[in-house]
Amino acid sequence: MFSSARILSLLSAAALVYSHPVDHDHAERGSLLSTFGIKDWAQPEGHPVAKLFARQATGAFNAANYPDGNPDPTAMPDAWKQALSQAVAAGDIPNVVQTKDGVYPSSVDPNSAEICASAYQCRYEEGDLPDIWDAPDGMLGVSFDDGPTPASPKLYDFLKSQNQKVTHFFIGSNIRDNPDIFMQAFNNGNDMAVHTYTHRWMTSLTNEEAMAELGWTMQIIYDMTGGRVPRYWRPPYGDSDNRIRAIARLFGLQQVDWNQDTDDWEMANGKLTLAEVEASLHKFITGPKSPGLIILEHELYPETVEAFVNAYPLMKSSGWDVRNIPDLFGAPYYQNAQDNTGAVTQSTILASDGGALPATGGNNSSSSAVSSASHAASSTATAAATKTSPNAAAGTSGTSTSQKNTDNTNAASSLVAGPVGIVAAAIGAFVGALVL
């Protein structure tokens, strides 16, 4: 692993290369990435993607270029402000009420088609960027949230030894604080994805704040990977709805949830033991293979890493096809690149369609998507997503509760733009614990 000082030194040297006007003859050009043994990038500056993600400091990493703490929405790049304001003006950002730490006013139904709150198990299934909750049959999708952290390198060494690719849903501010650890994950060929900049409840934020949370995480990943535009994001606490999805769509991001949760982070507060977390993993791994598994796991602590490492042999011996998120679907890792070593090409996705979200909403947990009868995950999925997790990286204690939907049938809908006199279908029963 490189030390931070070493990296900064190398980056400074690389910056000199980028001080010249960008040309398109990038193949032989030395660069920050080639310094790390990675092939070069190519991001035409006139392309919409390049416009939205103006490169910072000509490719050199400098922590000062990124927010220290919660991003100030008034200070985000003009291109992001304009993309958002245009989308709002076009009616592409649903006027869904903001929550208080993921909790909606009692007058609205989080499972209505207009809101479709994922923390309440509503799966948005419309259009070209539906939520991803399940892996294909027989496949086990491996991803880790909340990195990069000091606990991460041990995980990365193990994954490399097993030639196992995973998806990392990274916290932008953690990348800023641990750039060398980020580069280790990237150099190992893993998929770099978004978990927001400071891990807040996204539905509680203004449009501008949500835009900045996603944008800055996209920006730092973009800058450090030679212009690669992440394809996937995972909402902290699973907290997203149609308003947030529409904002994520401005960056071309597809939302990834999960269908099983070990609550591995609870080991840090002593509420769960390693044996208990491993028991959960064993249960999931030895369970039905339809639909496939996407298990929520974290690279937060040595214990969460150990739980995965100990369970990995069972994943393989149980016949699972273990893959990262894009490989589950045969998708490129990035919107404009196949993976971490190939050329970076133009993206046709990011903001190019104006961010319009298909009109109809998703399905709640009683719908066909989840009720696929025999799968054990269906019955446990609610429990999985109704927990909340600690917010170690963001420095808060994660005390909020989360919700359990107790009525999927009704949907006296209509919420958007304020209480239209809906009596929500029992939003009810807050089931303690917390999530991720």
Ligand SMILES: [Zn+2]
């Ligand atoms: Zn998280």
